[in-house]
Amino acid sequence: MTLPSTYADRNCSLARALEIVGERWTLMIIRDAFFGVRRFGDFATQLKIPRAVLTSRLKLLVREGVLTRDDDAAGSVEYRLTAKGVELWPVVRALMGWGDTFYSPSGVKRAERHDRDGGLLDHEGRCQDCGSVVPVPEIRIEPGPGFDPDDFDRDPVSDAINTPRRLLEPITTPHAR
């Protein structure tokens, strides 16, 4: 047990998982990482999360092997999902699905498609067209019928993640590069 335990039940994998991703903001950070956000400042402005909290969450996620932290070509810092982090996609998908079902009457806010053939994915991530379980890097995410194009901030990062894009593909902001 690497962490001081926050939940009593040491014999439950739900408790164990929540010790990593159950804190406030953590899953939102991971969602952004799936959407291609990699820079400290981009997480901070897009999520409007206090920078001190962001620092501590990123440290925890790196320590737990969910993200890697390394310097990119330009000498800047990049946070990226590891394989272990990528395996959190079903968790994000399940929560998004539940939120869509009960809090988005006009339809899903974001749809998943198989980037190869354009087929919609079902709840388990299976392509309706080709029937295969689509690996995360081949998933394209795009605004769905429940998405309100007027209801998000017009910063470059939000613009990028609200445009159809493949998961894990890095966003390109004006200043990057």
Added chain:
Amino acid sequence: MTLPSTYADRNCSLARALEIVGERWTLMIIRDAFFGVRRFGDFATQLKIPRAVLTSRLKLLVREGVLTRDDDAAGSVEYRLTAKGVELWPVVRALMGWGDTFYSPSGVKRAERHDRDGGLLDHEGRCQDCGSVVPVPEIRIEPGPGFDPDDFDRDPVSDAINTPRRLLEPITTPHAR
């Protein structure tokens, strides 16, 4: 929007879902509810959660339609999952699965079986024997190879939920009835 928003992104169903189930303890309470816990005191002792926090979480979950609160035959209070609450099982399953994969080297801590035919369920909840997607009330949960029988408290509630049982089936404690 019934709640004061805790996450900035109003256009994301993940943020919306986390406003309900993203607070500390909430998913653990829901897990217990799936395992058949229905009484205030049973949640409190099994989870070792401060009673004030439990009160506020239960209120939120009832207000959001995840749980119902009503008096049982004996005049005591019962909290039960609604249909909306039951649809959180994929979320719990996904988190448990991730926790099992990365924090339980000796195998899953709890296995899911189809109560009708005894078949193991895969990650999407499909029975390996009959191939059908098993509805929650037909799921039997039982200790798996990663479960450590010495590492849980020996109160009646913990004993009950660590014994093979169907989801949603109420636990029976010595004093109840």
Added chain:
DNA sequence: AGTCTTGGTTCACTGACTGAACTGCTGCTG
């Protein structure tokens, strides 16, 4: 040299969580 960008840290403030004790109601039980 001076300014910009980036990735943080610091700090005072507030709000949430903790744990233990207490309350009030209901239903037995002698």
Added chain:
DNA sequence: CAGCAGCAGTTCAGTCAGTGAACCAAGACT
């Protein structure tokens, strides 16, 4: 009918975590 037990909370003082704004250091750019 008094008294006790079980249950579902409430109260409260202490602590800890999250908030938001300001500040800081290092490297790039002009």
